[in-house]
Amino acid sequence: MLNVTIDALRPSCRVEPNLFGHFVEHLGRCVYDGLWVGTDSSIPNTEGFRTDVVDALKAIRPPVIRWPGGNFADDYHWEDGVGPPETRPVRTNRWWGGLETNQLGTHEFIAFCRLVGAEPYLAGNVGSETPRTLRNWEEYCNFDGDSTLAQRRRANGAADPFDVRYWGVGNENWAAGGCMAADEYAAAYRRYATLLLRQEVGGEPLRLIACGPPGDGPAWTRSFFEAFHRPDDVLSVSRMWGYAPHFYTFAGPEEVGATEFTDEQWYSFLSLGAGVEGLILDQRAIMDEFDPERRISLVLDEWGSWHRTERTGPDALWQQSTLRDAVLAAITLDTFVRHADLVAMANVAQLVNVLQALFLTEGDRLLLTPTYHVFDMYKGHQAGARLEVVIEAGEVSVAGATTTGLQAVSGSASVSDGVVTVSLVNPHLHDGVEVGITLEGATVTTVELAQLGADVPQAHNTFDDPERVHPRRARVEPAGSGWSHVLPPRSISVFTASIT
Ligand code: AHR
Numbered sequence: 001m002l003n004v005t006i007d008a009l010r011p012s013c014r015v016e017p018n019l020f021g022h023f024v025e026h027l028g029r030c031v032y033d034g035l036w037v038g039t040d041s042s043i044p045n046t047e048g049f050r051t052d053v054v055d056a057l058k059a060i061r062p063p064v065i066r067w068p069g070g071n072f073a074d075d076y077h078w079e080d081g082v083g084p085p086e087t088r089p090v091r092t093n094r095w096w097g098g099l100e101t102n103q104l105g106t107h108e109f110i111a112f113c114r115l116v117g118a119e120p121y122l123a124g125n126v127g128s129e130t131p132r133t134l135r136n137w138e139e140y141c142n143f144d145g146d147s148t149l150a151q152r153r154r155a156n157g158a159a160d161p162f163d164v165r166y167w168g169v170g171n172e173n174w175a176a177g178g179c180m181a182a183d184e185y186a187a188a189y190r191r192y193a194t195l196l197l198r199q200e201v202g203g204e205p206l207r208l209i210a211c212g213p214p215g216d217g218p219a220w221t222r223s224f225f226e227a228f229h230r231p232d233d234v235l236s237v238s239r240m241w242g243y244a245p246h247f248y249t250f251a252g253p254e255e256v257g258a259t260e261f262t263d264e265q266w267y268s269f270l271s272l273g274a275g276v277e278g279l280i281l282d283q284r285a286i287m288d289e290f291d292p293e294r295r296i297s298l299v300l301d302e303w304g305s306w307h308r309t310e311r312t313g314p315d316a317l318w319q320q321s322t323l324r325d326a327v328l329a330a331i332t333l334d335t336f337v338r339h340a341d342l343v344a345m346a347n348v349a350q351l352v353n354v355l356q357a358l359f360l361t362e363g364d365r366l367l368l369t370p371t372y373h374v375f376d377m378y379k380g381h382q383a384g385a386r387l388e389v390v391i392e393a394g395e396v397s398v399a400g401a402t403t404t405g406l407q408a409v410s411g412s413a414s415v416s417d418g419v420v421t422v423s424l425v426n427p428h429l430h431d432g433v434e435v436g437i438t439l440e441g442a443t444v445t446t447v448e449l450a451q452l453g454a455d456v457p458q459a460h461n462t463f464d465d466p467e468r469v470h471p472r473r474a475r476v477e478p479a480g481s482g483w484s485h486v487l488p489p490r491s492i493s494v495f496t497a498s499i500t
Contacts, residue, residue, distance in 0.1 A: 001436045001484065003392045006413045008420060008481075008499060009441035011385030015414050017063035018345035019336040020375060020382055022118070023302060025070035026104075027096045027354050028316035034352030034361050035112065036104040043364045047111050048104075052366040053352060053359055054115050060358075060375045061382060062118040064166065066301055066347045067109050071095040071176035073168065074127030078137040081105020082156055095176060097312035106141065110162045119165065121209075121301075121347075126170030126188055127178035135195040138167060142201055165201045166345075168209045168301065169193065172246065174220065177211060182223035185211065189228065193239040205241075209299055212245030216279045218286055221245075225290040242299035242344060245283055248306045249273040249328055258307035258320040259458050263429055266324055266457050266490075267401035269305075270427050273328040274405040276303065277335045284342045297344035303332060304349040304356030317354045322460040323469055323490060325356055326370030326452055330425045330492040333378050337412035337423075340386045348375075360461075367461045370452060370469040377450045377471055377494040380421035384414030389422075396428055409433055409487065415499075422495040426487035429457060436484045442499035444478035453491035 024030055037043045037050055044051045068076050075094045081102045082088075088102035106122075113120045122141070124134040136149055141162040143150040150161070169192045170177045173185045180188065189210050199206050210228075213220035221243075228240075249272050255261055261269070284298055305328055307319045329348070336343050348371070352359045358372040393408040411424035420442070426433050450471045459469050476483050476495065487493055 001434045002409060004409070004411070004422070004424065004435050004437045005390045006387050006420070006422065006437070006439050007441065008387060008415065008439040011387055011415050013341040013386050015337050015340045015381050015384045015386050016344055017061070017382040019340065019343060020062070020333065020378065021064040021066065021121070021345055021347040022062050022351045023066045023070070023347040023349045024068070024351050025354065026068050026072045026076070026093060026100055027070060027350070028318055029314065029353040029361070030350050031104050032101070034359065036108065038103065046115060048108065049112050049115060050361065050366070053361070056359065056366070056368060056372070057116045060372070061379050062116050063382065064119045064121050064345060064347070065113055065351070066121040066123060066168070069123055069171055070302070071171065073123035073171045074125050074173070074177040076125055077129065077133070078106060078140070082107060082140070082152070096316045098314060106162075107156060107158060110158070120162070121166035121168065122164055123168035123171050124192070126173055126192060127176065131192045131195045134167070134169070134192055138164070138196060138199060138206070142199065163201045165204070166207045166209060167196060168211070168244070170211045172214070173211045174214045182220045183227035186224050186227035190239070197239050207241035208239065209242035209244050209301065210240050212243055212283070216282060217245070218282055221283055221286045225287065229290045240296050242297045243287060244299040244301040245279060246302040247276050247279050247300055248302070248304060248349070251305070251307045255308060258305075258325070259322055259460055261324065261458065264401045266429060267396065267398055267403050267406065269324060270328060270331065271402050271404050271406045273305070274331055274407070276332050277339070277405070280335065280339050280342055298342055299344055300346040302349040303346055306355055319355060320460050321356060321369035321371050322458050323370055323452075323454045324457055326374050326469065327425060327427055327490065327492060329356065329371045329374040330378070330423065331410055331427070333374065333381070334410055334412040334423055334425065337381050337386060337414060338389070362463055365463050367463055367466040369461060373452050373469070373471050374492060377452065377492065378423060380416070380419070380494070380496055381412065381414045381423070384416035384421060387413040387415055387420065389413045409435065418499055420497045420499055422497065424487055424493050426489060426491050428489050430489050432486045432488050434484060434486045436482065437495065438482040439497065439499060440481065442481055444481060444483060444497050444499055446498045447476040447478050447483050448496045449474045449476050449485070450494045451488070451491055453488050457490055
């Protein structure tokens with residue numbers, strides 16, 4: 001039996017709900033079809049948004065949603081998306097193909113956030129616009145006085161400010177956001193921040209988020225902070241709330257699609273995904289050299305699986321989501337909870353019909369992917385206090401497979417109002433693991449289990465079989481300060497334990 005020991009009496013940092021955040025880009029069928037169908041659609045909708053998506057998203061308590069990109073953000077002009085819909089310009093979508101009708105703009109996005117109870121995170125355009133444009137967008141959204149921009153917002157139907165706190169200053173500015181070197185981006189960032197940072201929402205400065213490095217890019221991050229950190233400018237660190245690397249788990253070149261992979265590819269993919277922990281530790285360590293008081297937060301505002309997909313066109317970056325993606329999501333979310341002192345926000349890419357989507361839509365049909373179920377099962381961690389977990393497991397060992405960094409059992413724990421949430425992943429394809437879980441210092445009164453697994457690793461949900469990968473729920477009998485349970489092969493288990 002493998003011991004999992006949790007110190008229930010020493011809660012440490014808060015698990016920010018924003019670690020379970022989302023991302024929506026004007027890309028493929030994410031926005032149009034996936035979210036927005038318009039108020040005249042025959043598809044049931046709430047203020048133009050698919051009611052099925054709104055309801056299912058609300059159920060998992062989405063804390064924050066990033067929009068409008070991604071690459072798209074650095075070619076987006078916010079004024080295209082405000083005012084009467086019929087007057088909005090139609091543009092080409094430079095990165096992902098097709099036409100952008102701007103029917104979903106700022107007002108609609110804010111309405112969506114309010115419908116689902118999430119906070120908006122707007123990604124500004126640095127690659128093709130100016131600090132003034134972003135400053136104007138912020139004033140349009142947030143100013144409560146009588147400026148012309150605030151009056152324009154009111155004339156467009158929003159009497160009250162939108163109170164947008166999170167503002168991205170560009171996106172991947174080393175590539176689609178302007179192909180800048182780290183020091184060029186640092187200079188650009190300072191110009192934007194200078195205009196934005198005096199603004200407040202709810203008595204606090206705006207939370208400005210800088211773009212992070214390409215890949216795990218230690219050199220880029222170091223160059224960026226060297227150029228950004230000006231000893232003669234005592235305000236420079238306080239001008240940044242977050243620094244945002246992206247972390248995608250790319251399928252190997254020999255893989256043909258999200259649903260076809262060998263046992264070895266299962267392991268190599270998850271082993272790559274487990275590398276998110278290294279990214280967090282490495283990036284924070286470099287940031288600490290320049291920001292030892294940790295005033296700048298680490299934000300992973302794009303993460304997820306990236307299989308072989310069409311890169312442009314109507315279905316750009318559409319992919320299926322299998323049990324393997326769900327296990328990747330669980331390993332990633334556990335990593336965020338374990339490092340909740342180091343990471344302040346994370347946004348899975350993307351919400352609907354794109355990359356590691358939570359939802360797939362087809363006409364008026366909706367399906368919940370296995371990744372959706374992981375977010376649902378893990379929602380108990382949101383706003384809890386992190387608990388230290390010691391798991392007596394090493395790396396998975398399978399002959400012929402790459403398993404570097406992939407733990408035989410990994411997980412995380414948190415506590416909230418006398419309820420402990422323990423999530424555990426067994427990524428082994430064939431072997432179950434019996435675990436003995438002890439909550440040191442507590443008496444466990446009840447344990448509920450939600451478990452996700454499937455008969456084959458390639459299992460996924462389709463419109464004809466939408467419930468194939470679906471959590472099963474059960475009660476587990478506690479004994480004193482813990483319980484034991486067999487984690488089936490290739491499974492995700494979330495235990496919810498009431499303690500006294
Ligand atoms: O999420 C898809 C794309 O991936 C985003 O637009 C970009 O930021 C990243 O490269």
